[in-house]
Amino acid sequence: MGHIVVEAAEALLDKEIPVLDHGFVRLVDYLGGDARIVQSARVSYGAGTKTFRQDRGLIHYLLKNAHTSPFEQVQLTFHTKMPIFVARQWVRHRTARLNEISGRYSVMKDEFYLPLPEHVSYQSESNKQGRAGALPPDEAEAVIQTLKAEQVAAYASYEKMIEQGVARELARTNLPISLYTEWYWQIDLHNLFHFLRLRLDGHAQYEIRVYAEAMAQCAKAVAPIAFEAFEEHLVGSVDFSRSECAALAARLRGEPIQLEGKALERFEAKLAHMLAANAPDDAPEEPQLPV
Numbered sequence: 001m002g003h004i005v006v007e008a009a010e011a012l013l014d015k016e017i018p019v020l021d022h023g024f025v026r027l028v029d030y031l032g033g034d035a036r037i038v039q040s041a042r043v044s045y046g047a048g049t050k051t052f053r054q055d056r057g058l059i060h061y062l063l064k065n066a067h068t069s070p071f072e073q074v075q076l077t078f079h080t081k082m083p084i085f086v087a088r089q090w091v092r093h094r095t096a097r098l099n100e101i102s103g104r105y106s107v108m109k110d111e112f113y114l115p116l117p118e119h120v121s122y123q124s125e126s127n128k129q130g131r132a133g134a135l136p137p138d139e140a141e142a143v144i145q146t147l148k149a150e151q152v153a154a155y156a157s158y159e160k161m162i163e164q165g166v167a168r169e170l171a172r173t174n175l176p177i178s179l180y181t182e183w184y185w186q187i188d189l190h191n192l193f194h195f196l197r198l199r200l201d202g203h204a205q206y207e208i209r210v211y212a213e214a215m216a217q218c219a220k221a222v223a224p225i226a227f228e229a230f231e232e233h234l235v236g237s238v239d240f241s242r243s244e245c246a247a248l249a250a251r252l253r254g255e256p257i258q259l260e261g262k263a264l265e266r267f268e269a270k271l272a273h274m275l276a277a278n279a280p281d282d283a284p285e286e287p288q289l290p291v
């Protein structure tokens with residue numbers, strides 16, 4: 001089997017999926033798909049593609065059992081545009097190749113991220129890296145105007161220095177991290193799943209999560225069965241530590257559990273998350289396990 005063409009991925013190629021106020025995710029190219037995963041997994045046996053059912057079963061088996069290398073045979077190249085503070089989180093994922101616009105070479109565009117009023121939230125008390133509850137609309141609007149005024153002032157100074165002939169690499173240094181940047185980013189499907197698992201999660205910052213959602217849409221188009229397996233075995237699963245397993249067993253036996261403090265809070269949060277994710281449509285909002 002030569003070059004693999006996936007119709008759903010072809011339909012997405014070169015289309016900008018808008019993200020935030022000025023950003024986007026664009027699938028530039030892809031290599032392989034579900035068929036390549038199956039083909040490369042079966043090469044060790046010398047057996048070719050079997051029925052759809054067997055191929056689907058194989059992909060689920062591989063993902064469930066962390067036989068990750070066949071997923072590395074599938075590659076995706078994205079062109080994305082995002083605020084610099086999002087790029088800083090994104091770049092921590094080292095298993096990709098990237099080329100970013102150079103602020104030394106190019107004059108940066110006057111494009112800054114401004115949150116929507118409903119995303120202007122208070123600092124969470126319980127999660128030092130999180131938000132909790134939106135500000136009242138008039139206060140949110142005032143915050144947005146403050147952010148905007150500082151962006152306008154910073155860009156005006158930048159433009160002035162550029163006109164004056166100051167080196168672009170210096171003139172840019174006071175531009176805020178809400179400024180948009182762009183890059184080409186290429187990653188294999190195994191490592192994209194790792195990225196998505198971390199950045200689709202509710203603990204990830206909203207502004208990177210929306211990019212993860214757009215890239216998940218592309219991954220699903222390129223390799224729908226692998227994506228289904230990813231959702232089944234990774235996104236939809238919950239990890240329990242050894243002591244949490246002991247606590248779960250005790251809870252199911254109706255015995256008191258040994259966890260306390262933060263450990264107990266984390267355990268209860270996992271159970272609540274699991275119950276909420278699997279609640280029947282007519283269930284009460286926050287179902288509890290029998291204690």
Ligand SMILES: Cc1cc2nc3c(=O)[nH]c(=O)nc-3n(C[C@H](O)[C@H](O)[C@H](O)COP(=O)(O)OP(=O)(O)OC[C@H]3O[C@@H](n4cnc5c(N)ncnc54)[C@H](O)[C@@H]3O)c2cc1C
Nearest residue numbers: 089092093094095096129191194195198199201203204205
């Ligand atoms: C919600 C959230 C909050 C975070 N908060 C912070 C924070 O406060 N401060 C902070 O600094 N970071 C923070 N991070 C970043 C985090 O620590 C990781 O750097 C980031 O998620 C990338 O994960 P990774 O290293 O597994 O991914 P990748 O770099 O894509 O690596 C994938 C896997 O490859 C292997 N690998 C890759 N490169 C190497 C290497 N050189 N040596 C050995 N193994 C390697 C590792 O097994 C790794 O898990 C946060 C991430 C998330 C999702």
